[in-house]
Amino acid sequence: xxxxxxxxxxxxxxKTLWEIVGNLKNFGVGRIVARNRMERxxxxxxxxxxxxxxxxxxxxVTLDNLRKVRVWVERTFRGKTDPQPVVIESASYKxxxxxxxxxxxxxxxxIVRKLEGGILPKTIEFPPILKELILRDxxxxxxxxxxxxxxxxxxxxxLRNRYRIAEDGEQPTVNFTMGLxxxxxxxxxxxxxxDQ
Amino acid sequence: xxxxxxxIFVNSxxxxxxxxxxxxxxxxxxxxxxxGNTLPSxxxxxxxxxxxxxxxxxxxNSLDDRLNYGLFLDFHVxxxxxxxxxxxxxxxxxxxxxxxxxxxxxxxxxxxxxxxxLHCYNYLLQPDGxxxxxxxEEPEEEVKVRVKYLRNxxxxxxxxxxxPKKIVGKTLAMFTKGKxxxxxxxxxxxxxxxxxxxxxxxxAVSECATEGTVLYxxxxxxxxxxxxxxxxxxxxxxxxxxxxxxxxxxxxxxxxENDIAQQCEIYLKWETDRVNALExxxxxxxxxxxxxxxxxxxxxxxxxxTKLWFFNNEEEIERAIEAKRxxxxxxxxxxxxxPKKIDEGYIPPEVSQSSTKY
Numbered sequence: 406x407x408x409x410x411x412x413x414x415x416x417x418x419x420k421t422l423w424e425i426v427g428n429l430k431n432f433g434v435g436r437i438v439a440r441n442r443m444e445r446x447x448x449x450x451x452x453x454x455x456x457x458x459x460x461x462x463x464x465x466v467t468l469d470n471l472r473k474v475r476v477w478v479e480r481t482f483r484g485k486t487d488p489q490p491v492v493i494e495s496a497s498y499k500x501x502x503x504x505x506x507x508x509x510x511x512x513x514x515x516i517v518r519k520l521e522g523g524i525l526p527k528t529i530e531f532p533p534i535l536k537e538l539i540l541r542d543x544x545x546x547x548x549x550x551x552x553x554x555x556x557x558x559x560x561x562x563x564l565r566n567r568y569r570i571a572e573d574g575e576q577p578t579v580n581f582t583m584g585l586x587x588x589x590x591x592x593x594x595x596x597x598x599x600d601q
Numbered sequence: 602x603x604x605x606x607x608x609i610f611v612n613s614x615x616x617x618x619x620x621x622x623x624x625x626x627x628x629x630x631x632x633x634x635x636x637g638n639t640l641p642s643x644x645x646x647x648x649x650x651x652x653x654x655x656x657x658x659x660x661x662n663s664l665d666d667r668l669n670y671g672l673f674l675d676f677h678v679x680x681x682x683x684x685x686x687x688x689x690x691x692x693x694x695x696x697x698x699x700x701x702x703x704x705x706x707x708x709x710x711x712x713x714x715x716x717x718x719l720h721c722y723n724y725l726l727q728p729d730g731x732x733x734x735x736x737x738e739e740p741e742e743e744v745k746v747r748v749k750y751l752r753n754x755x756x757x758x759x760x761x762x763x764x765p766k767k768i769v770g771k772t773l774a775m776f777t778k779g780k781x782x783x784x785x786x787x788x789x790x791x792x793x794x795x796x797x798x799x800x801x802x803x804x805a806v807s808e809c810a811t812e813g814t815v816l817y818x819x820x821x822x823x824x825x826x827x828x829x830x831x832x833x834x835x836x837x838x839x840x841x842x843x844x845x846x847x848x849x850x851x852x853x854x855x856x857x858e859n860d861i862a863q864q865c866e867i868y869l870k871w872e873t874d875r876v877n878a879l880e881x882x883x884x885x886x887x888x889x890x891x892x893x894x895x896x897x898x899x900x901x902x903x904x905x906x907t908k909l910w911f912f913n914n915e916e917e918i919e920r921a922i923e924a925k926r927x928x929x930x931x932x933x934x935x936x937x938x939x940p941k942k943i944d945e946g947y948i949p950p951e952v953s954q955s956s957t958k959y
Contacts, residue, residue, distance in 0.1 A: 507706050
């Protein structure tokens with residue numbers, strides 16, 4: 406009958422850093438290591454080992470007390486590399502790391518540039534009552550096909566990443582409506598005619 | 602425990618009688634903090650000593666156990682090992698050495714590549730002698746151990762491989778990856794099939810089928826029978842062994858002179874490195890010793906000072922003695938009053954309007 410270990414569960418999946426680094430010649434300097442926990446993000450997260458300093462083996466090795474190692478890495482988190490190298494020591498006992506083979510390195514680290522978030526519209530319809538008022542005021546010029554449009558003001562800083570505002574004559578990919586739009590839980594709106 | 606000292610010891614004991622001590626020392630070094638400074642000449646010298654004393658088991662087991670011994674193959678030693686095993690026709694050991702090269706993902710040297718392929722192929726013709734990995738000892742009854750966090754089972758397909766078929770398969774596949782000649786392609790398919798990667802096998806097989814390459818029958822025969830799509834391939838027979846050997850000879854002719862010159866340079870470099878490392882260590886130890894000596898002198902002088910300046914500092918010393926007195930907060934020794942015990946049989950009196958006499 407084997408040893409039966411009783412304790413809290415973790416969702417770590419992998420090996421400790423020492424087990425990876427100690428199995429490699431020259432302690433794996435220049436190899437790429439990734440953490441299983443960081444795989445939840447769509448962008449690649451990995452760490453490139455720059456320098457390794459070994460720490461002594463603990464006197465009593467138990468499942469709680471594993472060997473740690475001090476590793477300087479160049480960390481890339483969600484596609485963005487940190488400018489300065491980072492030390493990993495206190496997290497090196499976590500059995501969460503995996504080594505990426507040399508032939509798969511390029512594949513793993515490729516940042517797939519997501520398509521542009523979209524083009525946002527420059528103008529939008531006026532709210533219904535205001536529209537009526539404006540049309541009434543400009544009532545003399547009936548029959549104009551060009552109805553007045555409200556120019557939208559965006560928070561420029563938040564647009565920097567993925568979206569941009571449409572130029573004149575460009576078709577926006579994202580559409581803003583004056584109506585309620587598509588409800589998140591349509592069951593609440595059964596029987597009601599929504600003006601989308 | 603210093604890496605330089607271990608290196609000097611291993612390099613200077615060329616006698617076979619010191620094997621156990623060497624292995625023990627290297628093991629102890631691996632468990633200490635100075636492993637990061639191990640010189641490459643340590644493992645080189647130790648492996649060559651083990652070859653010399655023909656201790657196959659020790660050598661291969663300690664090569665396998667990298668976490669505990671830290672012996673790594675550089676190309677020179679790898680070629681040496683593969684060559685000795687070839688001369689002794691010991692293909693199992695050759696395959697094991699080749700697997701070590703595969704684990705470190707070092708496929709640069711053409712001689713090592715060709716020798717490894719040779720050994721792996723010959724091992725597969727007669728697969729036996731691969732030792733079983735010893736299972737860790739377990740007590741008979743179930744022993745419950747309390748740990749803070751459980752560790753989940755994880756098998757990375759690389760360092761954790763234990764099945765000889767898979768190991769040799771992966772070695773073959775990785776050594777022949779990307780190469781275009783017929784023998785490499787056939788060995789690639791064989792390797793992938795042994796390594797159990799059915800989809801990669803199918804991909805390679807369909808590639809070969811579309812290109813119409815003719816593979817070697819001897820190699821394809823070794824593929825385990827579960828892979829049926831192999832039959833689609835056209836095969837011709839050829840003397841694979843002699844082709845592999847001719848590859849080795851070609852590689853030798855290409856690289857031997859260069860290798861020899863490089864290795865001589867490397868030996869000289871290691872010697873200078875060792876001397877430098879020893880000098881640095883001496884300096885470090887000297888400075889540490891000087892600092893500790895200075896600390897000792899400081900304590901002695903301080904004691905002398907207190908003795909000589911006693912009467913000047915008498916008042917301060919008395920003040921210091923007074924300051925050592927510990928003031929404890931006042932404690933209360935009174936008795937705690939117990940709450941009134943309610944008699945359970947107590948019936949409160951009835952109070953009614955009429956009972957008042959006033």
